[in-house]
Amino acid sequence: MSNNPTQSAQWKELVLQHAATQSDSIEGYFKSDHKRAERFSLSIDGLLYDFSKTQITEKTRDLLLNLAHWANIPNAIDALFKGEEVNSTENKAALHTKLRSENVDLSEIETLSEKIRAGQFLGATGKPINHIIHIGLGGSDLGPRLVYDALLEIKHPSLDFSFLSNADGTDINRILKKSDPETTLFIIVSKSFTTHETLMNAKTAQDWLHANIQGDKNILAHHFIGVTAYKEKAIDYGLSAANIITFDDNVNGRFSVWSTVGLSLCIAFGIKEFKDFLSGASAMDMHFKNAPLDKNIPCLMALVDIWHRNFNDYRSKAILPYAEELKKFPSYLRQLEMESNGKSIDLDGQHIHSYQTSPIVFGEVGTNSQHSFFQLLHQGTNRVPCEFIGAITPNHEYAAHHIALLNNMLAQSQALMQGKESAEPHRRFAGNRPSTTLLLNKIDAFHLGMLIALYEHKVYVQSVIWNINCFDQFGVELGKEMALKISQQDLAGADGSTTRLHRIIKDKQGIK
């Protein structure tokens, strides 16, 4: 049997189903089925997924579920939780779900973070640490950044946090300018401990400490902590073993926020909140593992996305959190979805030419996004499925703001679907544009854990159906190799444009 999904009878039936329903009115579905909203919604403890405002009928849903069974999704779920080598191109497991299982040992980060929170972790000159700079990139940055921002209201009041990722000197310059070397702790997070940008930022931070703290006071021991899967690399870098915290190599970078990579979060919010975050993810894990496919939210979400990407040829997807706490969620999901499923070689090593994989994911918080790119969502030539995310209970006391915010969210999904007739063509809205809505009870550590785990599992289900590995990222390597060559002034084999641009930059900088 071929692993190419387009060769399956299930896929072919979906192609026919698409042809049969493509001119259906989504609004019409509601008119003929008063229970549609209930029928096309799923919920678990504090999280509701409504996919009723899509062009999916009961038959379409059943056919999509048949496709999931064809791809053996229940086996794939089992394999993930059993720790089998689901990352087959790297011969590794993907153990992120183990990090939120009940018996996980958090004592090392708990002890360290409690010490810092209590003001007992001292810098080289004896002053308590009160500013934590988290240095990392990609998966070693985006998860902690997202969660930090989301839970900001409950941060430790006398600790400050900065996140430093970019190789651009402006990033580190801005952060160091507002930092006091004597009370700053750098947490260097890198799974590989070889990421050039991260190590360059760490080196500049180290030089800055040495330049600004007088005397040989074993500065690194007081101001540097490394978090990595490769302890020996951090030791080679110059950290002492006592200042290195490890995590399992079988945890992939963009799935690693649950590991010691979340140390900064544990310091910012305390161990109880961090445990709540893991419990939320664990609740989603249990749902994903145990719910039948037709009630399984990550699975249904993946199928809705596959319907949009593969059968409707929608090329992008908008993530629209109507929650300021989730401001960083679109950029987090850009990596999770596009680094995971932006692939064109399948698990059998064959070039994929008969179907599409990850759409382009973008987004912004509502209501800002409404006044930025919603024009295109409503009237552009591209159809962009929209994913609205909102929370019922706010984390503030300004009730009127929250009501207005959620009203806007509801209005936008309604407007996308219903459209508007007008005698003037420019004022006409075609409507029939699909959207889904995720409604959380509240944005707290627990529900945030649930939400992130939901997307992790959704991405995994899609990858299984697409017959690709969502846990590798070889596509980022080539640019890194070329950057290294250019930094060594090696432009052999470079094209005319790159060589000329390099020359212009060097000439203007006065470098021979």
Ligand code: F6P
């Ligand atoms: O961008 C490529 C990548 O390997 C990501 O997958 C990863 O999250 C990031 O770089 C950082 O890697 P590391 O944690 O090893 O520094």
